[in-house]
Amino acid sequence: xxxxxxxxxxxxxxxxxxxxxxxxxxxxxxxxxxxxxxxxxxxxxxxxxxxxxxxxxxxxxxxxxxxxxxxxxxxxxxxxxxxxxxxxxxxxxxxxxxxxxxxxxxxxxxxxxxxxxxxxxxxxxxxxxxxxxxxxxxxxxxxxxxxxxxxxxxxxxxxxxxxxxxxxxxxxxxxxxxxxxxxxxxxxxxxxxxxxxxxxxxxxxxxxx
Amino acid sequence: xxxxxxxxxxxxxxxxxxxxxxxxxxxxxxxxxxxxxxxxxxxxxxxxxxxxxxxxxxxxxxxxxxxxxxxxxxxxxxxxxxxxxxxxxxxxxxxxxxxxxxxxxxxxxxxxxxxxxxxxxxxxxxxxxxxxxxxxxxxxxxxxxxxxxxxxxxxxxxxxxxxxxxxxxxxxxxxxxxxxxxxxxxxxxxxxxxxxxxxxxxxxxxxxx
DNA sequence: GGACTTCCTAAGCGCTTGCTCACCTTCGGA
DNA sequence: TCCGAAGGTGAGCAAGCGCTTAGGAAGTCC
Numbered sequence: 001x002x003x004x005x006x007x008x009x010x011x012x013x014x015x016x017x018x019x020x021x022x023x024x025x026x027x028x029x030x031x032x033x034x035x036x037x038x039x040x041x042x043x044x045x046x047x048x049x050x051x052x053x054x055x056x057x058x059x060x061x062x063x064x065x066x067x068x069x070x071x072x073x074x075x076x077x078x079x080x081x082x083x084x085x086x087x088x089x090x091x092x093x094x095x096x097x098x099x100x101x102x103x104x105x106x107x108x109x110x111x112x113x114x115x116x117x118x119x120x121x122x123x124x125x126x127x128x129x130x131x132x133x134x135x136x137x138x139x140x141x142x143x144x145x146x147x148x149x150x151x152x153x154x155x156x157x158x159x160x161x162x163x164x165x166x167x168x169x170x171x172x173x174x175x176x177x178x179x180x181x182x183x184x185x186x187x188x189x190x191x192x193x194x195x196x197x198x199x200x201x202x203x204x205x206x207x208x209x
Numbered sequence: 210x211x212x213x214x215x216x217x218x219x220x221x222x223x224x225x226x227x228x229x230x231x232x233x234x235x236x237x238x239x240x241x242x243x244x245x246x247x248x249x250x251x252x253x254x255x256x257x258x259x260x261x262x263x264x265x266x267x268x269x270x271x272x273x274x275x276x277x278x279x280x281x282x283x284x285x286x287x288x289x290x291x292x293x294x295x296x297x298x299x300x301x302x303x304x305x306x307x308x309x310x311x312x313x314x315x316x317x318x319x320x321x322x323x324x325x326x327x328x329x330x331x332x333x334x335x336x337x338x339x340x341x342x343x344x345x346x347x348x349x350x351x352x353x354x355x356x357x358x359x360x361x362x363x364x365x366x367x368x369x370x371x372x373x374x375x376x377x378x379x380x381x382x383x384x385x386x387x388x389x390x391x392x393x394x395x396x397x398x399x400x401x402x403x404x405x406x407x408x409x410x411x412x413x414x415x416x417x418x
Numbered sequence: 419g420g421a422c423t424t425c426c427t428a429a430g431c432g433c434t435t436g437c438t439c440a441c442c443t444t445c446g447g448a
Numbered sequence: 449t450c451c452g453a454a455g456g457t458g459a460g461c462a463a464g465c466g467c468t469t470a471g472g473a474a475g476t477c478c
Contacts, residue, residue, distance in 0.1 A: 163405055173387070180385075181378065
């Protein structure tokens with residue numbers, strides 16, 4: 001699936017292969033790590049540049065402001081997340097199978113790329129208003145994917161869900177929160193968490209036998 | 210045991226009735242609002258003092274540092290959350306009834322006091338190391354409450370749960386994330402969300418069909 | 419060799435930050 | 449009436465912030 005240039009990284013290395021030139025990519029990866037570790041506002045431009053092995057001024061050759069870095073990270077991260085959801089949605093199978101695949105894939109991403117996911121999910125309010133609006137629009141499309149599958153499942157009788165909006169919220173909520181607690185040194189792999197959560201979500205919505 | 214003197218009324222004011230003197234309480238409430246809105250690191254001491262209607266220097270009569278304010282908020286918030294969980298756990302009823310009550314009460318608190326809950330759940334890393342350790346110990350006790358009920362339910366056959374640790378994590382995760390997305394202007398009341406989530410969690414763990 | 423481009427650094431500017439300090443006001447008790 | 453404690457303020461300090469600027473090293477084309 002993803003090309004691995006390093007093993008067991010927090011998800012901050014290989015996923016940014018499209019960012020060029022190389023110095024700009026190094027700065028962006030450094031920013032993801034720093035933002036995830038300390039938060040956007042607690043991270044200094046000197047820290048980001050230092051992690052990338054460059055002087056503070058070098059940052060401003062590739063990015064106009066510190067906020068532009070956050071925006072780029074947030075945009076690329078949301079694009080990737082939405083892509084994962086849509087790919088899982090468009091697979092073959094029953095509503096239940098597609099819902100399980102969506103949850104499995106989304107959870108897997110939040111666990112394996114938890115460094116990026118933490119920035120994506122918890123630093124939204126640090127964006128400038130116009131950038132925030134752009135990202136919020138992307139998030140609504142993610143919500144819509146889950147909602148569509150729930151509606152499909154209810155229509156064909158596979159699911160028994162009285163409050164589709166609330167349940168959509170709960171399913172996404174469960175997936176997103178993985179970014180907060182997931183720890184590489186923990187006992188569970190991204191695959192295991194994905195499988196576990198897919199099973200739990202199916203039990204939440206499936207119609208009784 | 211912590212004294213639970215007040216019934217929360219929706220704002221971030223009434224829950225802090227035990228904090229004295231009055232100026233110290235006003236500063237604390239102002240800090241909760243500011244931290245929840247912008248985050249700890251983006252909040253200035255001038256902003257906190259301003260919201261409390263005082264000069265920046267007044268803050269340091271009642272608190273040694275800005276971090277002490279965060280610590281006090283985090284400590285009081287976690288005490289309250291743990292109290293709510295334990296009260297729900299110790300009620301009468303089957304394992305399923307007690308689990309439903311725990312989820313209902315915990316979710317209700319995260320929704321109604323979402324301002325406080327946001328600080329409590331998402332600003333842990335901004336605490337000084339020794340304060341962080343103290344809070345982490347409290348959180349482990351919260352985890353234990355949910356875990357005990359799941360174990361009880363599995364033992365007496367009410368629940369069918371293969372991975373108790375992972376399911377404990379998922380249940381708590383679902384509750385905690387409410388603080389992130391809940392909005393007073395939204396269409397759901399804290400009571401409604403609590404009921405919905407209690408039902409979803411029961412379906413996640415209940416045995417049989 | 420000289421001019422141009424690309425990418426980087428050392429130094430530092432203007433401003434904001436958490437926090438302090440000298441001093442003021444209010445007020446209950448002797 | 450005077451006193452000391454408690455609770456407040458205005459001014460400002462040292463440090464750190466995001467960001468800029470002047471200039472240099474390295475490669476490329478003529």
